[in-house]
Amino acid sequence: MRIGELSSRTGISVRMLRYYEERGLLAPQRAASGYRCYDEADVDRAALVSSLIRSGLTTKLIIPLLPDGPAPAEAAEAAEAAEAGDGGRRPDPELTDLFTAELARLEAKIACMTLSRDAVRRHLARLAVPAGGA
Amino acid sequence: MRIGELSSRTGISVRMLRYYEERGLLAPQRAASGYRCYDEADVDRAALVSSLIRSGLTTKLIIPLLPDGPAPAEAAEAAEAAEAGDGGRRPDPELTDLFTAELARLEAKIACMTLSRDAVRRHLARLAVPAGGA
DNA sequence: CGTGTAAGGAATTCTGACACG
DNA sequence: CGTGTAAGGAATTCTGACACG
Numbered sequence: 262m263r264i265g266e267l268s269s270r271t272g273i274s275v276r277m278l279r280y281y282e283e284r285g286l287l288a289p290q291r292a293a294s295g296y297r298c299y300d301e302a303d304v305d306r307a308a309l310v311s312s313l314i315r316s317g318l319t320t321k322l323i324i325p326l327l328p329d330g331p332a333p334a335e336a337a338e339a340a341e342a343a344e345a346g347d348g349g350r351r352p353d354p355e356l357t358d359l360f361t362a363e364l365a366r367l368e369a370k371i372a373c374m375t376l377s378r379d380a381v382r383r384h385l386a387r388l389a390v391p392a393g394g395a
Numbered sequence: 396m397r398i399g400e401l402s403s404r405t406g407i408s409v410r411m412l413r414y415y416e417e418r419g420l421l422a423p424q425r426a427a428s429g430y431r432c433y434d435e436a437d438v439d440r441a442a443l444v445s446s447l448i449r450s451g452l453t454t455k456l457i458i459p460l461l462p463d464g465p466a467p468a469e470a471a472e473a474a475e476a477a478e479a480g481d482g483g484r485r486p487d488p489e490l491t492d493l494f495t496a497e498l499a500r501l502e503a504k505i506a507c508m509t510l511s512r513d514a515v516r517r518h519l520a521r522l523a524v525p526a527g528g529a
Numbered sequence: 530c531g532t533g534t535a536a537g538g539a540a541t542t543c544t545g546a547c548a549c550g
Numbered sequence: 551c552g553t554g555t556a557a558g559g560a561a562t563t564c565t566g567a568c569a570c571g
Binding site for chain 1: 530532533539541
């Protein structure tokens with residue numbers, strides 16, 4: 262499918278879909294016309310990326326998070342860079358720290374919002390059944 | 396306690412504590428000197444307000460959410476306004492809608508961040524135990 | 530950094546019409 | 551009838567840039 266369809270199916274703006282590609286998060290085929298061609302797997306992948314971005318993750322952190330690894334173009338670059346140093350997959354302690362910090366940030370935020378959600382829920386329940394209160 | 400102590404105990408800036416008061420979310424006593432005097436209950440109340448604000452709720456929405464109702468000063472104003480109309484507690488359908496929308500927003504955001512948190516957790520686990528992967 | 534927008538051009542698709550065998 | 555084609559407009563997409571918080 263082309264970018265417009267992916268956009269309406271995912272609710273992600275065309276602008277952002279292009280941005281994801283620029284950052285190596287998505288790598289659609291190209292038609293002879295130059296138009297991007299996305300497949301079904303890209304629908305899920307784009308939705309996941311969007312969710313991660315809305316959660317506050319940066320694209321740099323998202324790349325290694327994606328299930329099938331970085332998008333082809335980026336994978337090639339990464340492989341090149343890796344060959345320059347060693348050939349294997351070393352965890353990169355700096356990145357690990359970033360993920361650890363991110364996890365803590367997400368957990369704190371979720372806790373905060375869960376508390377708020379419960380407060381709003383309780384209030385709505387109170388409004389609906391004004392039995393016990395003053 | 397005075398504002399500095401409350402601030403360090405809650406991690407909320409002095410600026411924000413004064414703001415909460417300005418918006419009717421907190422109503423500390425005043426010493427003869429004019430200094431604000433908070434009691435123990437204000438520690439929890441301030442923390443709750445802070446959590447709600449960090450979750451994106453507006454102060455207008457937070458006021459009716461607080462367990463003991465609006466802070467004294469605001470309560471007086473509200474009572475006045477209520478007397479002008481009727482004497483009872485009517486739910487105010489508009490506000491109810493706002494809360495319903497807020498609940499939906501919070502639930503969506505929590506779902507989004509929970510998904511992201513899980514992705515980060517999985518990734519960290521993968522980094523720690525690179526047994527099964529490629 | 531993530532996102533919107535205005536700009537100008539290129540490729541695509543649409544419809545209704547005409548032509549052909 | 552099924553099919554190709556030229557015509558004109560509308561919708562879509564492309565890239566690179568600027569703006570914003």
